[in-house]
Amino acid sequence: MRNGGKILIDGLAGQGCRMLFTVPGESFLPALDALFDEGPIRTIVCRHEGAAAMMAEAAGKLRGAPGVAFVTRAPGATNAASGVYVAHHDATPMLLLVGLPARAREGRKAFQEIDLEAVFGSIAKRVEVVRESARIPEAVAHAYQAARSGRPGPVVLGFPEDVLHETAGVADAAPVERASPAPSASDMRRLKEMLLGARRPLVLIGGGDWSTVAAKQLASFAGKFDIPVAATFRRQDHFDNRHPCYVGHADIDIEPELGAAIAGADVLIVIGETPGEVPTAAQTLIITPEPSQVLVHAHPSAGELGRLYRTDLGIVTGAGAFCRALARMRAPVKRPWRKLRRELRAAYERSLKPLATPGSVQLAEVMATLSRELPEDAIVTNGAGNYAGFLNRYFQYKGWPTQLAPASGSMGYGLPAAIAAKLIHPGRAVVALAGDGCALTTGQELATAVQYGVHIVLIVVNNGMYGTIRMHQERLYPGRVVGTTLVNPDFAVLARSFGAAGVTIGETREFLPALRRALTASVPTVIELKIDPEAICARQTLSEIAKSRS
Ligand SMILES: Cc1ncc(C[n+]2csc(CCOP(=O)(O)OP(=O)(O)O)c2C)c(N)n1
Numbered sequence: 024m025r026n027g028g029k030i031l032i033d034g035l036a037g038q039g040c041r042m043l044f045t046v047p048g049e050s051f052l053p054a055l056d057a058l059f060d061e062g063p064i065r066t067i068v069c070r071h072e073g074a075a076a077m078m079a080e081a082a083g084k085l086r087g088a089p090g091v092a093f094v095t096r097a098p099g100a101t102n103a104a105s106g107v108y109v110a111h112h113d114a115t116p117m118l119l120l121v122g123l124p125a126r127a128r129e130g131r132k133a134f135q136e137i138d139l140e141a142v143f144g145s146i147a148k149r150v151e152v153v154r155e156s157a158r159i160p161e162a163v164a165h166a167y168q169a170a171r172s173g174r175p176g177p178v179v180l181g182f183p184e185d186v187l188h189e190t191a192g193v194a195d196a197a198p199v200e201r202a203s204p205a206p207s208a209s210d211m212r213r214l215k216e217m218l219l220g221a222r223r224p225l226v227l228i229g230g231g232d233w234s235t236v237a238a239k240q241l242a243s244f245a246g247k248f249d250i251p252v253a254a255t256f257r258r259q260d261h262f263d264n265r266h267p268c269y270v271g272h273a274d275i276d277i278e279p280e281l282g283a284a285i286a287g288a289d290v291l292i293v294i295g296e297t298p299g300e301v302p303t304a305a306q307t308l309i310i311t312p313e314p315s316q317v318l319v320h321a322h323p324s325a326g327e328l329g330r331l332y333r334t335d336l337g338i339v340t341g342a343g344a345f346c347r348a349l350a351r352m353r354a355p356v357k358r359p360w361r362k363l364r365r366e367l368r369a370a371y372e373r374s375l376k377p378l379a380t381p382g383s384v385q386l387a388e389v390m391a392t393l394s395r396e397l398p399e400d401a402i403v404t405n406g407a408g409n410y411a412g413f414l415n416r417y418f419q420y421k422g423w424p425t426q427l428a429p430a431s432g433s434m435g436y437g438l439p440a441a442i443a444a445k446l447i448h449p450g451r452a453v454v455a456l457a458g459d460g461c462a463l464t465t466g467q468e469l470a471t472a473v474q475y476g477v478h479i480v481l482i483v484v485n486n487g488m489y490g491t492i493r494m495h496q497e498r499l500y501p502g503r504v505v506g507t508t509l510v511n512p513d514f515a516v517l518a519r520s521f522g523a524a525g526v527t528i529g530e531t532r533e534f535l536p537a538l539r540r541a542l543t544a545s546v547p548t549v550i551e552l553k554i555d556p557e558a559i560c561a562r563q564t565l566s567e568i569a570k571s572r573s
Pocket residue numbers: 407408409410411432433434435457458459460461462484486488489490491492
């Protein structure tokens with residue numbers, strides 16, 4: 024006989040959970056107590072549930088298996104929603120566990136009661152309240168299955184407090200295997216025929232279902248076929264950016280040559296993602312519902328095929344199986360798209376050359392330095408803000424998984440993601456980037472980094488504003504600055520107050536020595552870069568943006 028808390032923790036361990044991110048609540052004390060005896064699961068106590076959920080999401084992105092967060096009732100669950108949304112948007116396997124009021128109090132205005140289905144129904148793959156301790160093993164097993172199958176995503180499980188106290192004699196469920204579909208021989212034959220007739224084909228990769236092996240096999244296919252490969256928004260680490268077939272990524276500020284190549288492709292092979300607004304420039308590069316390209320869409324979920332775009336060849340397949348089949352294809356002798364691949368690659372390489380911006384800290388050069396200096400397997404994270412545009416433009420991701428970035432555009436993601444990454448890969452360098460806005464969205468988690476000896480580097484790009492919004496403001500309402508100015512804190516001093524190291528950089532040349540020190544420091548380090556607000560993006564200053572409107 025075990026109580027529900029113990030059944031739950033044993034169930035998680037049995038499914039492969041090794042780390043659990045939490046802000047504790049009195050609603051799930053039996054589960055917390057089950058973590059007391061050191062089992063396989065490490066408990067990481069965080070300071071805000073949004074950050075705990077982002078850590079779980081980042082763990083899911085890194086491992087391809089659900090990251091787990093445990094939070095309490097309505098206040099904890101609603102705080103955690105920001106991380107659950109990232110998992111939903113970015114197709115990341117994740118589990119959110121929520122302690123709830125006791126069954127007898129349900130629907131009677133119980134303290135901190137929440138209707139999980141109503142709150143998470145639109146952003147979770149599955150929401151279930153487990154009302155019997157004997158049924159916890161099956162609920163956990165099903166949650167693991169659901170989070171990873173098809174298009175991966177978050178699952179929310181609620182546990183009324185008394186269910187966690189209730190004892191039951193029930194066995195653990197067997198670990199669930201991930202169901203992963205594969206392409207048929209006829210799918211691959213049809214794809215080959217399409218490619219034989221193509222002149223301007225392009226491969227677009229993205230989505231949450233990826234692996235090192237898939238990346239290698241796609242590289243082998245791309246090399247043989249000499250075909251251009253682009254990544255969708257913030258999925259740049261799906262393909263080694265140094266590979267001659269890599270031609271850039273489809274982000275908000277897409278390179279014109281790449282945009283034209285996607286729009287003008289005759290055969291477009293989209294792998295792992297249904298490209299939304301950002302990678303399609305609001306569905307102008309791939310027109311919905313009738314794309315101009317012959318569209319091959321390979322996705323693990325049948326429900327995604329034809330959902331936004333008419334699909335000429337829909338293939339229900341995991342990325343791994345699809346890339347394996349691609350790698351086995353024999354390349355045609357004639358590859359008329361070779362010149363296109365070379366031109367796109369040349370345009371991508373030109374875009375890497377740092378452009379000068381106003382001010383004494385050149386962000387473009389900082390990112391290029393970071394790209395050169397960090398080991399190949401370093402993990403780089405970011406949140407939302409214009410600073411991330413510099414990172415995504417100038418940094419070359421050299422393998423998977425090295426990029427933890429919210430395609431959902433959620434501020435505050437970088438620091439929690441970095442903490443999760445360093446906990447999972449203590450031997451790797453982990454660098455988080457944040458703006459001065461982004462940094463304080465989840466900045467309290469520096470406490471978590473120090474508490475667990477997680478020696479990440481946090482680079483804060485301080486331009487004294489919510490720069491992205493200010494940029495849009497100048498575009499539409501030049502000179503009318505409201506709600507976008509930031510004046511504090513002193514990030515280096517703040518870092519020290521947590522027990523981290525802190526340094527402020529006012530010149531580009533100070534960055535490299537500071538980075539080197541930070542990478543070998545025995546505490547987490549915050550490097551604050553003082554950026555001229557004029558340096559709002561790679562290609563235009565803030566004043567130029569304001570002038571272009573007036
Ligand atoms: C959680 C969340 N809140 C608000 C926004 C809207 N938003 C996008 S970027 C941004 C400004 C980010 O400022 P900062 O981190 O300082 O970066 P900067 O743009 O100045 O480089 C805001 C407020 C968002 N994307 N996510």
